Amino acid sequence: MSASTESGLPAGKTWKSKEEFLGCVILTDWILLVILFAVLLGSFHIHYMLLAGDWDFWIDFKDRRMWPTVTPIVAMCFAAASQSFFWTRFRLPIGATTVVLALLIGEWINRYDNFWGWTFFPINLVFPSALIPMGFWLDIVLMISGSWLVTALLGGLGWGLLFYPINWPVLAQYHQATEIDGVLLTLADLIGFNYVRTGTPEYIRMVERGTLRTFGKDVVPVAAFFSGFISMLVYFLWWNVGKWFSTTKYLEIEEV
Amino acid sequence: MMNQTTEKAVSAAQADVTDTIVNFKPAYITMGVMLVFYVGIRIYEQYFGWKAGLDSFAPEFQTYWMNLMWTELPLEFVAFCAIGGYLWKTRDRNIDAVAPREEMRRILTLIGWLAVYAFSVYWGASYFTEQDGTWHQTVIRDTDFTPSHILEFYLSYPIYIICGWGAFMYAHTRIPQFSKRISLAFLMFFAGPFMIFPNIGLNEWGHTFWFMEELFTAPLHWGFVFFGWFALAVFGVARQVLDRVIELSKEYEKDALAL
DSSP states (O other), X not given: OOOOOSSXXXXXXXXXXXXXXXXXXXXXXXXXXXXXXXXHHHHHHHHHHHHTHHHHHOGGGOOSSSHHHHHHHXXXXXXXXXXXXXXXXXXXXXXXXXXXXXXXXXHHHHIIIIIITTTOOOHHHHXXXXXXXXXXXXXXXXXXXXXXXXXXXXXXXXXXXHHHHHHHHHHGGGGOXXXXXXXXXXXXXXXXXXXXXXXXXGGGOOOOOGGGGGGGGGHHHHHHXXXXXXXXXXXXXXXXXXXXXXXXXXXXXXGO | OHHHHHHHHHHXXXXXXXXXXXXXXXXXXXXHHHHHHHHHHHHHHHHHHHHHSSOXXXXXXXXIIIHHHHHHHHHHHHHHHHHHHHHHXXXXXXXXXXXXXXXHHHHHHHHHHHHHHHHHHIIIIIIIHHHHHHHHTTSOOOSSSOHHHHHIIIXXXXXXXXXXHHHHHHHHHHOHHHHSEEEHHHHHHHHHHHHHHHHHHHHHHHHHTSOOOOOTTOGGGHHHHHHHHGGGGHHHHHHHHHXXXXXXXXXXXXXXXXX
């Protein structure tokens, strides 16, 4: 098969005109962005659902200790990697917002179409955690500071601290106390008890319990602060993971 | 004279049509077909999941679910071999002679392949994987081959593997920069998500020992996470593609920067 062009253009010419070039580049840029968005959606979603999924799936897992600790830490991985790529290579401060938006689109489609549509769990049991303002925060810190070090320290801490407050407007109503047969529990617990999940019985639900109550009302700030601390460390690591995956290295065929 | 002029104009117009450098139509059509297919699959499982998918020992389970699996697996294997075989067989054997315009055309075709791959990754990694979680929280599994697994592990995963394989082979057989050496990023972008499929072996092996009351975040599932990370190599692939587009478009660099 001959590989020569059939265009009749002089050898070495790629484009017929500036208009053709510009039209093609703009379209191709958009398609590349869609590709990145879809791949990040799939990759981030499988990462997130299998490392933090249970706390994100169910309203009765959204407690004051495990949920605000685990979820931001797990989400930080892809936010940092994505920022590393978009900022280092294109100076675009959109990495974190883009990936959390992608994740939430995947999650909302799933919660509606599958959790509710196929297996009939009500949406108020299975809605995903909000993350978008955290994405804004991380991107704004990076944009203003221009430094991944500052973003790791300031952005990472804020990432952990913001998580609970931004989810609170939706969550608060489910943390109302209720009493059933003499047992005091939250509305979220009650919904959970009424919708039995065959694979996750109550005794393996990982939420705050027992002596942790001695912290009383301070559980959330402590958990959020801890989450922010680990998010900083995760940011350092995953910034470099993103950088590593941006490699343009080639291997010789004999090496493979 | 008039006739000759008209003929020239017509042939010039025809040449223009055949010389179109951007043609994403095959990619759009493939994604459209995939969308319709998956919507159809979703309707099938909505109905037959509840009607015939609750008890793997029931005859209707064999009819509606196991038969589906025994049909899809060989078809996927054939598709994998056929796509790889076709692209290899029709490879460019004179790749050093590719003119810039033709190379750009092929790069754009590769972007179409990547779009299809990305779309199939969404369905496999996001849609059908989380869906599996909700099925397992609703129905007690009495087999490795649950309705959700038959569509997730043995349908949507092989489909994205086939798409990734096609993209990789297209680049390797037609585009100079990817043909003489292996792009590390492209290799990871294809091979990482591919490894999720063999990892099903670990997952199902673990689940086979007992009915597992589990968190979806159980360590047994972390193999999927690890291999899923490799999809981030799309960053490197995007860079390599864009670098080459820039090289091939040097003459319009200023115009691009002015955008």
